[in-house]
Amino acid sequence: MLTDTERQEIESHLAEYPYKRAACIEALKVIQREHGWVSDEHLRDVAALLDMTPDELDNVATFYSLIFRQPVGKHVIYLCDSVSCWIMGYPKIRQHIQERLGIDFGQTTPDGNFTFLPIVCLGDCDHAPVLMIDNDHYNVLDEEKIDHILTAYQEEA
Amino acid sequence: METPLTGNIRPDRTPLDLKGYEQKGGYEALRNVLKQMSPADVTENVKRSDLKGRGGAGFPTGSKWSFVPMGDNAPRPKYLVVNADEMEPGTFKDRLLLEGNPHQLIEGAIIAAYAIQADVGYIFLRVEYKEAERRLRKAVSEVYQSGYLGKNILGSGFDFELHLHVSAGRYMCGEETGLLNSLEGKRAIPRAKPPFPQVSGLWGRPTIVNNVETLSCIPHIIRNGADWLKKLSLTADGGTKLYGASGHVNRPGLWELPMGTTLRELIFEHAGGMKPGYQFRGVLPGGASTDFLTEEHLDVQMDYVNVPKVGSRLGTGTMIMLDDQTCPIGMLLNLERFFAQESCGWCTPCREGLPWVANTLQAIEEGNGHPHDLDVLSEHTWKLGPGNTFCALAPGAMEPLQSALKYFRADFERHIEEKRCPWK
Numbered sequence: 001m002l003t004d005t006e007r008q009e010i011e012s013h014l015a016e017y018p019y020k021r022a023a024c025i026e027a028l029k030v031i032q033r034e035h036g037w038v039s040d041e042h043l044r045d046v047a048a049l050l051d052m053t054p055d056e057l058d059n060v061a062t063f064y065s066l067i068f069r070q071p072v073g074k075h076v077i078y079l080c081d082s083v084s085c086w087i088m089g090y091p092k093i094r095q096h097i098q099e100r101l102g103i104d105f106g107q108t109t110p111d112g113n114f115t116f117l118p119i120v121c122l123g124d125c126d127h128a129p130v131l132m133i134d135n136d137h138y139n140v141l142d143e144e145k146i147d148h149i150l151t152a153y154q155e156e157a
Numbered sequence: 158m159e160t161p162l163t164g165n166i167r168p169d170r171t172p173l174d175l176k177g178y179e180q181k182g183g184y185e186a187l188r189n190v191l192k193q194m195s196p197a198d199v200t201e202n203v204k205r206s207d208l209k210g211r212g213g214a215g216f217p218t219g220s221k222w223s224f225v226p227m228g229d230n231a232p233r234p235k236y237l238v239v240n241a242d243e244m245e246p247g248t249f250k251d252r253l254l255l256e257g258n259p260h261q262l263i264e265g266a267i268i269a270a271y272a273i274q275a276d277v278g279y280i281f282l283r284v285e286y287k288e289a290e291r292r293l294r295k296a297v298s299e300v301y302q303s304g305y306l307g308k309n310i311l312g313s314g315f316d317f318e319l320h321l322h323v324s325a326g327r328y329m330c331g332e333e334t335g336l337l338n339s340l341e342g343k344r345a346i347p348r349a350k351p352p353f354p355q356v357s358g359l360w361g362r363p364t365i366v367n368n369v370e371t372l373s374c375i376p377h378i379i380r381n382g383a384d385w386l387k388k389l390s391l392t393a394d395g396g397t398k399l400y401g402a403s404g405h406v407n408r409p410g411l412w413e414l415p416m417g418t419t420l421r422e423l424i425f426e427h428a429g430g431m432k433p434g435y436q437f438r439g440v441l442p443g444g445a446s447t448d449f450l451t452e453e454h455l456d457v458q459m460d461y462v463n464v465p466k467v468g469s470r471l472g473t474g475t476m477i478m479l480d481d482q483t484c485p486i487g488m489l490l491n492l493e494r495f496f497a498q499e500s501c502g503w504c505t506p507c508r509e510g511l512p513w514v515a516n517t518l519q520a521i522e523e524g525n526g527h528p529h530d531l532d533v534l535s536e537h538t539w540k541l542g543p544g545n546t547f548c549a550l551a552p553g554a555m556e557p558l559q560s561a562l563k564y565f566r567a568d569f570e571r572h573i574e575e576k577r578c579p580w581k
Contacts, residue, residue: 029323088404
């Protein structure tokens, strides 16, 4: 079931487009912001709201890399693995996060605090290597800086 | 030296608000357009300025606009779409314009919309650009309050609505027709052309898709004239260009410089040359999908006409440096993995060919390469080349590969002969 707030927020985007389904990516993001991911149940509810079949909506949802169709951790670490970051030391950063959290790409820590994912070029190549955690951007990374950043997210948890 | 695009961007990128932008002459161009110019006049000015699209393809902007059906019988609504889906690896120029001066982009978009008589516009922004999103939302709402957007703008009778559309990932959204599908709430797969979007684009209506940097030039063309923009350039392609450099250079960054600045000046003056301990070996001049250039090409003028003469493209103008401490095959493997991952899967050469290329490169990099592999890779460069795919993703992916096979062949052969990566 969509909450009233979710429904209202999704409906507020409908006026921006001539067809309801154009708002579907935004709608999936509304759900994901509230629940962390998009469950089958939510997918069905959103599809009904936008006059789409669940399959039509899932077809869209599974295409976009930042729509999650399975649960993720409380925080998602997106490490840029594109070319400039690769040249500037991405492999070392990835290994350091792997060792510190005990997870590689696609995995979630047992306490559910972090999911670790690769992401394409974040457009901050003159400050590589770069990563995002949730909505926050971090650059000019080295092992020490990673430790500092991750500690902040771990203490908060 | 004039820097119209970045002149009003503060070093920390805090953007001017509406009032601040107006104090610097902002929205004057829009006022003049609405008061004194016909849509055809605007397009004619942009044509005469020789402005070419800054998204990478370099198509003349004014010509693109002129393909839109005009007049009372034109299909409505018409659309203007801002491509703010900057995702070409190694490219970080539009982020500066989006974060640093959102009003400049919005003013350019409204003028472009007037030129094609668009009814509705969308700024298609990648979701990871959070700061840009916040600033654009604020700027768009300021503009609505001031009457530069909405019904009967400044009493001119021209109506235009502008919405911010935030995406959810995938490189394919930057491809013009993939972007339109994504905006319609579908997978970002490309469309066959013709029909071109100018005639049949978003929801089958006439649509112009322009890059952020392109539209940011528009207010300056109106304010200062087409000839002025032309003269900013050192070559036949009008304007300044936001150039960038990443990799092991002393000063990675972005610079607004006259179009046609040489590769040598960009790398060795503006980027400060290679860091101590690193030698220059090559450069991707304009993002991941451009051919490598090497030492012998350093005097090329970086624009849309001269770079192709030496076998590459200006692309986005943001250079990625290859140094002697970095394995060229490893770098290429990283690039081709990216393209294989981002292929939308719609057409077979791209969907099947790119993973094959990436896997072959991985085998070579890991010491499992075979001399025949180089022929397999060469064969892919034309099988995935222009004309064999729906869009430019796979042909773009072949550009660094074909040039690497040419300039770094000895490195490929060494990997295969020694059955290892000499850099490891």
